[in-house]
Amino acid sequence: MDINLNIHSFLHGGDYNPEQWLAYPEVLDKDLEYLVEANCNIVTLGVFSWASLEAFEGQYDFEWLVTIVDKLHDKGIYVMMATPSGARPKWLADKYQEVLRVDEKRQRQLFGARHNHCYTSSVYRKKVEEINQELAKRFANHPAIVGWHISNEFGGECHCPLCQDAFRDWVKKRYDSIEEVNEKWYTTFWSHNYQSFDQIESPSSIGENGLHGLNLDWKRFVTDQTIDFMKAEIQVLKSYNSDIPVTTNFMYYFNELNYFKFKEHLDFISWDTYPTWHKNSDVEIAMDNSLWHDMMRSIKQKPFILMESSPSYTNWQGISKPKKPGMHMLSSMQAIAHGSDAVMYFQWRQSRGASEKFHGSVVQHDGSNKTRVFQEVKQLGDDLNGIKDIQGSLVKSDIGIFYDWENKWALEDAQGPRNKGMHYKETVQKSYKGFRRLGLNVDFVDMESDYSNYKILVAPMLYMYRNNIQQKISQFIAQGGIVIMTYWSGIVDENDLCFLGKVPYKLNDVFGIERKEVIGFYDDEVNSISTGYTYKNLCEVIEPIGAKTLATYESDYYSGSPAVTVNEYGDGKAYYIGADLEQSFYDDLYLNIIKALNIELPIDGSDNFPKGILTSTRTDGRDNYLFIQNFSQETHAVKVDESSHTLIYGEGFQNIKPYGTNIYKY
Numbered sequence: 050m051d052i053n054l055n056i057h058s059f060l061h062g063g064d065y066n067p068e069q070w071l072a073y074p075e076v077l078d079k080d081l082e083y084l085v086e087a088n089c090n091i092v093t094l095g096v097f098s099w100a101s102l103e104a105f106e107g108q109y110d111f112e113w114l115v116t117i118v119d120k121l122h123d124k125g126i127y128v129m130m131a132t133p134s135g136a137r138p139k140w141l142a143d144k145y146q147e148v149l150r151v152d153e154k155r156q157r158q159l160f161g162a163r164h165n166h167c168y169t170s171s172v173y174r175k176k177v178e179e180i181n182q183e184l185a186k187r188f189a190n191h192p193a194i195v196g197w198h199i200s201n202e203f204g205g206e207c208h209c210p211l212c213q214d215a216f217r218d219w220v221k222k223r224y225d226s227i228e229e230v231n232e233k234w235y236t237t238f239w240s241h242n243y244q245s246f247d248q249i250e251s252p253s254s255i256g257e258n259g260l261h262g263l264n265l266d267w268k269r270f271v272t273d274q275t276i277d278f279m280k281a282e283i284q285v286l287k288s289y290n291s292d293i294p295v296t297t298n299f300m301y302y303f304n305e306l307n308y309f310k311f312k313e314h315l316d317f318i319s320w321d322t323y324p325t326w327h328k329n330s331d332v333e334i335a336m337d338n339s340l341w342h343d344m345m346r347s348i349k350q351k352p353f354i355l356m357e358s359s360p361s362y363t364n365w366q367g368i369s370k371p372k373k374p375g376m377h378m379l380s381s382m383q384a385i386a387h388g389s390d391a392v393m394y395f396q397w398r399q400s401r402g403a404s405e406k407f408h409g410s411v412v413q414h415d416g417s418n419k420t421r422v423f424q425e426v427k428q429l430g431d432d433l434n435g436i437k438d439i440q441g442s443l444v445k446s447d448i449g450i451f452y453d454w455e456n457k458w459a460l461e462d463a464q465g466p467r468n469k470g471m472h473y474k475e476t477v478q479k480s481y482k483g484f485r486r487l488g489l490n491v492d493f494v495d496m497e498s499d500y501s502n503y504k505i506l507v508a509p510m511l512y513m514y515r516n517n518i519q520q521k522i523s524q525f526i527a528q529g530g531i532v533i534m535t536y537w538s539g540i541v542d543e544n545d546l547c548f549l550g551k552v553p554y555k556l557n558d559v560f561g562i563e564r565k566e567v568i569g570f571y572d573d574e575v576n577s578i579s580t581g582y583t584y585k586n587l588c589e590v591i592e593p594i595g596a597k598t599l600a601t602y603e604s605d606y607y608s609g610s611p612a613v614t615v616n617e618y619g620d621g622k623a624y625y626i627g628a629d630l631e632q633s634f635y636d637d638l639y640l641n642i643i644k645a646l647n648i649e650l651p652i653d654g655s656d657n658f659p660k661g662i663l664t665s666t667r668t669d670g671r672d673n674y675l676f677i678q679n680f681s682q683e684t685h686a687v688k689v690d691e692s693s694h695t696l697i698y699g700e701g702f703q704n705i706k707p708y709g710t711n712i713y714k715y
């Protein structure tokens with residue numbers, strides 16, 4: 050495994066919280082028996098165990114944990130050991146108030162909940178360091194430990210005086226003088242100029258919130274400060290054994306932290322997924338979930354770990370539906386198809402009390418191993434064993450779609466041209482879906498990525514430029530690449546200051562167009578273009594300066610002007626999409642582009658997705674694996690070449706049953 054866990058099979062298991070069951074030794078014994086029976090080979094321990102490990106300051110009790118880890122090891126079960134910083138003991142908060150977070154209105158929170166500590170507090174850092182040291186002393190060289198799980202789902206921000214000071218230091222490092230800050234944040238507007246660095250404060254809804262450069266820098270700082278906190282945790286653990294890989298569990302579409310920035314500090318990426326299966330269309334939910342799997346894989350371009358998923362239902366969504374029979378297998382295999390080397394759960398045994406007592410788990414309150422959930426989990430473990438050769442293989446893609454956190458933050462904060470939603474995420478999703486429905490693997494990139502392995506790059510609303518992206522895009526196209534860029538691109542620099550001159554800035558020649566006007570639509574307004582597709586939300590009046598017009602607008606005062614263009618530049622092509630066009634436009638455009646490039650589709654048929662079929666491939670350089678999954682309720686025929694492919698998992702070579710997964714080796 051590239052992740053270097055030295056386990057040559059898929060990981061199967063999940064969050065195990067024995068600290069909740071220390072008064073029930075028979076339960077702990079049953080857990081060991083059941084874990085083996087359920088074909089689990091890993092558990093995550095210690096995520097929220099701090100108070101059980103250090104009930105009073107400096108009084109450590111690790112005996113119970115050591116006993117459990119030893120017993121797990123005896124049974125051949127590995128451990129992903131978590132640091133407990135995601136939730137602190139009460140004594141710590143009571144004694145050291147500074148560890149409690151202060152919100153953007155400058156109000157300090159009371160003790161409670163979790164994931165709400167100050168990342169800057171030296172007291173919190175010290176206390177975390179101490180407990181991590183105790184953990185590392187005992188477990189860094191324990192043969193059961195295969196990875197460190199740092200904290201839990203980092204997120205949120207703190208506006209306390211310590212964080213204000215840290216932010217000021219961060220600003221001082223980024224800018225040479227207060228004059229430069231004033232210039233970059235455009236503080237002359239409304240006379241908000243700073244006279245010194247000491248006056249700088251984080252944004253607040255009851256204070257400064259209209260300086261977009263400040264807002265953006267604060268978000269950057271929050272990511273940097275979170276990483277800094279995480280690095281301090283990692284450093285202690287690595288000092289005891291640098292070979293144990295580290296991760297932290299990421300979340301679905303989490304907006305507050307730029308996950309790409311974490312990549313160099315983590316040995317592997319992991320994430321937690323809780324799709325609302327059976328809410329509306331499983332097919333659409335599957336497409337959405339596959340997107341974030343691909344995002345997680347793209348961050349390090351390596352296999353990732355599905356750290357948490359529910360084996361049945363959650364209890365925090367509006368409605369909690371159990372997964373229907375077969376969905377657990379299907380959704381877990383989807384993670385594998387997209388590059389996960391694990392299927393892990395929250396949680397192993399259902400809690401008796403508190404806020405997650407009705408969350409789904411492998412072992413429920415009845416303590417039985419006969420439940421449908423338990424049996425499905427067990428079957429999945431068995432099936433994962435059967436396909437273990439696939440573990441460690443990669444998902445390769447010719448296509449990279451930009452998803453840049455900083456760009457998203459800036460364009461959503463920009464105030465105009467559509468404060469009722471710019472739909473960045475949906476615009477990204479349309480391109481993703483356009484390629485994925487054809488069965489093609491898709492990667493995500495940000496403005497710091499390496500693009501050399503791609504044939505096609507899609508830049509949805511590349512509003513902001515940073516890291517010299519305009520030059521990299523020009524070069525990519527000149528060297529034969531295809532770039533599809535949409536409306537609302539090339540507008541501001543990395544400080545959210547508008548470019549002066551023609552837009553899309555410094556890409557006019559490359560795309561052969563100039564944007565003249567931007568028009569926001571009310572939610573119910575719809576227009577169309579000459580090729581029949583409709584558009585909503587936003588469109589641009591563009592003037593070709595060399596580009597060929599592929600479609601024009603149909604109505605309104607700009608009727609007849611170009612809506613979609615293409616320009617030959619160097620050896621490549623630059624497509625520009627001037628309006629928020631409907632999905633079928635993207636589907637058709639991408640099919641044509643793929644055909645023109647002779648990119649081979651893994652299975653025949655351009656309309657697999659509407660039927661509910663999703664496809665992904667993994668490769669280890671020698672063998673390739675084709676995953677075909679059916680998220681619909683009907684059996685569908687699939688055309689796979691029998692002479693070159695062997696069915697290694699699933700039933701029926703040329704058809705796929707409802708909720709079925711077929712895996713072919715080729």
Ligand code: GAL
Binds near residue numbers: 202
């Ligand atoms: C995750 C979290 C777990 C648990 C789970 C419930 O976000 O990391 O601790 O709360 O959600 O779905």
